[in-house]
Amino acid sequence: MKRLTRYLTQYKKEIVLAPGLKLAEALMDLLSPLVVAAIINKGIGGGNRGFVVLCFVCLMAFGILGMAFSFAAQWFAAKASVGFAAKLRQALMEHIQTLSYTEIDSVGTDTLITRMTSDVNQVQNGLNLALRLLLRSPFIVFGAVIMAFTIDVKSALIFAMALPVLSAVVFGIMYRSIPLHAKSQKALDRLLGKTRENLGGARVIRAFCREEDEIREFDEANEAVNKLNLFVGRLSAFMNPATYLIINVATMLLIHVGAIRVNAGHISQGDLVALYNYMAQIVIELIKLASLIISINKALACARRVSAVLDTETSMRYPERSAPFVETDSAVCFRDVSFSYKDSGDNAVEHISFETRKGETIGIIGGTGSGKSTVANLIPRFYDATEGSVTVNGVDVKDYAEGELNSLIGVVPQSALLFKGSIRENLLWGKSDAPDEALWEALETAQAKEIVLGKPDELDFTIEQGGKNLSGGQRQRLTIARALVKKPEILILDDSASALDFATDLRLRRAIASLGDMTVFIVSQRASGVKHADRILVLDDGKLAGQGTHGELMASCEVYRQIYYSQFPEEKEAVGGEA
């Protein structure tokens, strides 16, 4: 929470002024019953018309002042809460940019998005409410009680008695019902899940003729929500009648005691009217306070969640300056590298060692979960190896300054993600000052030239969010072009041709192979995709099962043979099925 208050300190003035002005406004509200009492006692009692008019002017002045105070308070509250929320969002965005893949994995992008949007909004609303009202309601309640005491101590004792009883009822009901609300929300989530299941699984449900069972299960969840809500409803149905009863019983007592006091001459009729008015103010404020506390509680929960994101420290450290350049032929070298993802006990890859020369094409093949992508992700230091070392151009990846390593490596991730904006803007992600010729060159290599030529505005064609207006294959080719624009020394294609048909895939590989001096890593499930690489790394269950050329591996590596023959059964038959 401390992290959050830091962003509040810039609004010190507003934070003091908003509630302060609100109190001033409340004071006006508290004073008016006194003026009315004066009208009754002095004005009516003494038949003094001039005094009555004076009191009216007074009331009007209170009204105008109250409104002015309130306007000012709202302005400061809006300024502080909206400003705070904006600062918080910016801080969150900047903080998220510092997180490494490890933290992004463990927090989850959906969570991060919710924190940045709806949670921050809730915090803004909560702060705004708190600044305006959190002090006001208790102030009026206690103010009314104190005012009552200044009028008449004996009568005011009734206030002192009614207040705890009222609070006990209001907060008691809240205390019981808030956790139940959470429970009913959970039940509702289940119902929602069931609905989603019935829509998403409509084909399977119908194929297996399970409609009746689904209806029954939905009904059960539906009944559960209903039952819980009915229960919560019964509880809160009690709130209004109970407070109404208590406050009116107290008022009856007040009139009764007041009558005795007036009869004895301790107070006047006007005083009794004033006391009566204060009583009415108290109920209104108490009920406001109860709903305020619920909203503020929600906002606090959101604030804690936001704070937790800011508390997440990045696990990746960079040196100030990169280590000196080394004259070497080695492009990427793994020395006994093991890596395990955070929060998972098992190593994703274990004891991986290999070295590649500059300009080589390296294929990485293996099943899902065999660690192919993990190896690919360790090269640009998206994750830090748990053991062993990874060097790029002879320098340990940990010795590159922030951003340095990135500039050497072009990555085409598995999910072909493009961003809203023109094709040009997307390609410029690779190199922000690349001229159009360089973009076209990259597009041609990526077999994406005809995609762009086919669009109405070519490079200026606007890609919608998530690349929705492109097909999967088109997106993949554009992400490849984006990486190529960078003209990287090392290009990593992480299973990036899966949506391409074999013919396009082939042309793509040929084009990339013709680029010459680039070191290329091709991660693939298809044996045809890596078959002609200079060296193939075969991964199996996180371990390097073999490395070498296609020919070498066919002779020596059982895992590779299995993969290969499963995709090219004809050749297995040709060899006579010996494997």
Add this chain to the structure above:
Amino acid sequence: MKRNKNGASMAALRKLLRVIGRYKLLLVFSVLLSAATVILQLCVPILFGDAIDKVVSRGNVDFEAAGALLLRIGILVALASLGSWAMNLINNRLSLMTVRDIRKSAIRKIQVLPLSFIDSHPSGDVIQRVIADTDQLSEGLLLGFNQLFGGVVMIVVTLVFMFSKDVWISLMVVALTPLSFLVAKFISSRSFSMFQKQTASRGRQTAFVNEIVGGEKVVKAFGREKTTCARFAEMNAELEGYSRRAVFFSSLTNPSTRFVNNIIYALVAMVGALRIISDPLALTVGGLTVLLSYANQYMKPFNDISSVITEMQNALACADRVFELMEAKEETPDAPKELSGVKGNVEIEDVSFSYDKSKSLIEHFSFSAPQGTMAAIVGPTGCGKTTLINLLMRFYDADAGCIRVDGNRTQDVTRHSLRRAYGMVLQETWIMDGTVRDNIAFGKRDATDEEIIRAAKDAHSWEFIRRLPKRLDTVLSESSLSQGQKQLLCITRVMLLRPPMLILDEATSSIDTRTELLIQEAFKKLMQGKTSFIVAHRLSTIRSADRIIVMRDGKIVEQGSHEKLMARNGFYAELYNAQFASTAQ
């Protein structure tokens, strides 16, 4: 399709009344109680005022009369409390039961909606109709109606009471009332445009956040952190500006109407006091107290009503959405005939079909798969292979022509009996929340553990299931299994049933080789002697097929055996050859 707005609202209200059907009595009670409670609650201040009138000054207190009044107050208060308690309980029941009933019929509706509806409506939208909209509907309309009624009663009764105390002061209050509306309207029209700007700006920002944080790994891979933060700062500053003004302007409504209220209050106090001074018989101090307390609360029902009306308008929009779902066209009713003892002779006769009736897709397609045929459907991704599955399973009905199973036209038999004859494994595996057992026994709820385990062993899923912490009792969710494991599980579902015909969809990628081998094994076992339609990506599968259907852009372009198609040297041959070509050539 644009309907008259008022007409639509009335229609929605009528439908709602039909839905609440048996709770109508509750609604009547609720409305009556609401009126009674409001009247009782309004009487109380009058009696208090009368009681205060009995307490004039020292020695001038009529204890007896005041006591009697207090007793009456006590009774009224007790009744009002009871009344509002009962009303709350009834409202609660009314709205919750209505929601429950609507949801109950919604889920039944979903089961009979044509797949085309489900495919063309984003599931989030339908979920919102079933969950959030129903809530809004019941709260907004039923309770809104109640509040509206209560508010009107309150205004009328307040006016009656006020006029009974003093006509002139009451007239003054009534005359000043519009002032408050004018102020509120003035402010809301000012803040409305700011709100629109805020909403638009917030929408842009949220989209940006979704995109950037969702693609954070790419942002980092391309070192775009700084650029991103700078872009965000611009959007943030814009939003802050609009938001600050929107929040400020909208928060002016309350103080402004309160100010108007204060003016009325002050005027009532002054005029009342002056009238008592000039004519003590016309108005009493107690009467003035009553007038003051009414003047204070007189505005409240007006404000309430205006917010209730906005709420009700929202609710009506929700009701429209809910009823739109409930009235969506259902599947054509089933023919009564049950398909039984299926052998698996499938005959596709001159079938034409398209999703969008203005664009032709499949035209005059005929195909015959006698019992035991293995038919492979091939083509590039997104070529519409699932269309055939849709037609075979009768998820969609053919526009023309027909499909026969053992000579029966599929339209002439029940959907259930037709679908039971097929086993279907889709590439997009669907695992429901529940245990492994629930998932496998999906089509056969009464399967014994032995049967399940045997099916799992046959489908090669037992190898991973037995390694799960609680084996068959392990609770699964979408993310707890790998893609390959999910597909094995889906195969096991079908393995348990052993239906005479099969529809299988091979996974394209992202399954590891070993699992892939297991899946192929399982498929083979499943297909023995069965008529099967397999969407194939693997050459081995394609080559061993009896017949091949080649699709492209949703249309069927070639069909025949592998040899025949290769000899034709058409699209199929092109596809086939590409898989064998290599980089070096």
